Amino acid sequence: MTGATTPARGRRRSEQTRLAILTAAYELTTEVGFPDLTIEGIAARAGAGKQTVYRWWPTKADVLLEALALKADLKVSTADQGSFDAELDAFLRDSAALMAFPGVVPVLRSLMAEAQRDADFRRRFQDGFLAKRRAALETVVERAAARGDKPAHLTAAFAADLVFGLIWYRVLATERLLGQDDITAIRRLLNEHPGEE
Amino acid sequence: MTGATTPARGRRRSEQTRLAILTAAYELTTEVGFPDLTIEGIAARAGAGKQTVYRWWPTKADVLLEALALKADLKVSTADQGSFDAELDAFLRDSAALMAFPGVVPVLRSLMAEAQRDADFRRRFQDGFLAKRRAALETVVERAAARGDKPAHLTAAFAADLVFGLIWYRVLATERLLGQDDITAIRRLLNEHPGEE
DNA sequence: CCATTATCGAGACGTAACGTCTAGAAATAG
DNA sequence: CTATTTCTAGACGTTACGTCTCGATAATGG
Numbered sequence: 381m382t383g384a385t386t387p388a389r390g391r392r393r394s395e396q397t398r399l400a401i402l403t404a405a406y407e408l409t410t411e412v413g414f415p416d417l418t419i420e421g422i423a424a425r426a427g428a429g430k431q432t433v434y435r436w437w438p439t440k441a442d443v444l445l446e447a448l449a450l451k452a453d454l455k456v457s458t459a460d461q462g463s464f465d466a467e468l469d470a471f472l473r474d475s476a477a478l479m480a481f482p483g484v485v486p487v488l489r490s491l492m493a494e495a496q497r498d499a500d501f502r503r504r505f506q507d508g509f510l511a512k513r514r515a516a517l518e519t520v521v522e523r524a525a526a527r528g529d530k531p532a533h534l535t536a537a538f539a540a541d542l543v544f545g546l547i548w549y550r551v552l553a554t555e556r557l558l559g560q561d562d563i564t565a566i567r568r569l570l571n572e573h574p575g576e577e
Numbered sequence: 578m579t580g581a582t583t584p585a586r587g588r589r590r591s592e593q594t595r596l597a598i599l600t601a602a603y604e605l606t607t608e609v610g611f612p613d614l615t616i617e618g619i620a621a622r623a624g625a626g627k628q629t630v631y632r633w634w635p636t637k638a639d640v641l642l643e644a645l646a647l648k649a650d651l652k653v654s655t656a657d658q659g660s661f662d663a664e665l666d667a668f669l670r671d672s673a674a675l676m677a678f679p680g681v682v683p684v685l686r687s688l689m690a691e692a693q694r695d696a697d698f699r700r701r702f703q704d705g706f707l708a709k710r711r712a713a714l715e716t717v718v719e720r721a722a723a724r725g726d727k728p729a730h731l732t733a734a735f736a737a738d739l740v741f742g743l744i745w746y747r748v749l750a751t752e753r754l755l756g757q758d759d760i761t762a763i764r765r766l767l768n769e770h771p772g773e774e
Numbered sequence: 775c776c777a778t779t780a781t782c783g784a785g786a787c788g789t790a791a792c793g794t795c796t797a798g799a800a801a802t803a804g
Numbered sequence: 805c806t807a808t809t810t811c812t813a814g815a816c817g818t819t820a821c822g823t824c825t826c827g828a829t830a831a832t833g834g
Contacts, residue, residue, distance in 0.1 A: 389832030390780030429783040489693040496690035545742030572769040586803035587809025626812040
């Protein structure tokens with residue numbers, strides 16, 4: 381039913397308008413903050429009609445979620461680097477780099493906050509962002525397991541909970557960002573081998 | 578100036594009304610959710626005037642923060658148990674128990690979300706909740722250090738980031754709560770000793 | 775080349791909650 | 805009894821919401 385059907389006739393969606401809306405949303409968020417961000421404001425700044433925004437995005441948070449992908453480099457390194465530790469290091473550096481993008485941290489805060497308020501957006505945020513990041517890190521751990529490189533007792537899911545937990549807690553509850561010392565500490569922690577088994 | 582002065586004359590603040598407001602806020606949140614929670618609704622349910630709520634609390638989130646302390650047992654065990662591992666276990670069990678209180682998880686989500694939107698509340702939430710929890714866990718780690726019980730390379734601050742990171746990430750980004758297996762995994766991870774130094 | 779269809783910008787509309795403010799009753803202290 | 809403070813109750817203007825209407829603009833199909 382809802383397949384990739386119907387090229388359809390009629391006027392096509394304007395890519396230029398789409399980009400203008402995403403850019404306006406991202407910039408406005410850094411200027412006035414997410415709570416004072418309004419669909420009306422986004423449309424006005426983008427030179428678009430309010431209806432145009434409502435047609436394509438259900439909420440302002442969804443606009444911002446898509447704008448994030450446009451503004452920041454969301455690529456994470458999962459390439460085989462030979463060892464678990466090297467791939468973990470690459471992953472952590474990429475994550476730190478992402479959050480160094482101007483405006484990314486406030487946007488991440490806003491999106492996670494909105495995910496607590498709106499159950500529908502929560503699902504879209506999970507699928508469109510959180511799950512992808514998790515999958516990347518879990519890939520690294522699972523490859524380590526296949527290689528016989530993985531510390532005992534460390535599951536992919538638990539490793540992801542730990543790493544993303546640390547990152548998100550820093551973002552949401554503190555002012556400290558992920559630094560080189562943190563990366564070192566995480567690598568040391570996840571690479572330790574208990575004597576047993 | 579703003580000391581603990583002035584017993585003052587005039588009518589005293591009604592403790593009964595205060596409790597009615599806190600209870601109403603807590604119950605309403607579980608019923609309609611934080612976004613649809615309104616000061617008007619709280620006042621109406623409590624049989625209080627809107628002005629009475631505004632007089633004592635700056636935002637609805639502050640009402641809920643105080644209601645949380647009223648409804649849930651916020652005590653965390655930091656008593657000396659002889660070993661780092663035993664105290665860590667007690668702390669984690671207490672944390673899991675707190676979140677098993679009915680309604681606590683949704684309230685925690687709402688408060689953390691609100692802390693992202695309102696910088697002033699963010700500070701009050703830090704001081705009135707987050708910092709206290711951190712201090713409890715850091716006490717445990719520091720006592721372990723004094724005892725010579727603490728794993729090398731583990732700082733109190735980093736341990737707190739890890740543990741609270743895991744807990745909060747679970748609450749905010751997943752549906753899984755802290756279980757016995759998680760407690761076991763954390764204890765194992767934080768008690769491992771690298772060979773060096 | 776014309777009818778059809780979908781998108782576009784612009785803005786009017788009723789609704790809902792906001793936070794402030796006023797008013798009079800109730801409680802407490804000197 | 806007088807001054808002071810909190811209490812419930814509700815009116816008030818403001819603001820953004822999401823929906824809806826409108827005429828214009830593009831793209832397709834016959």
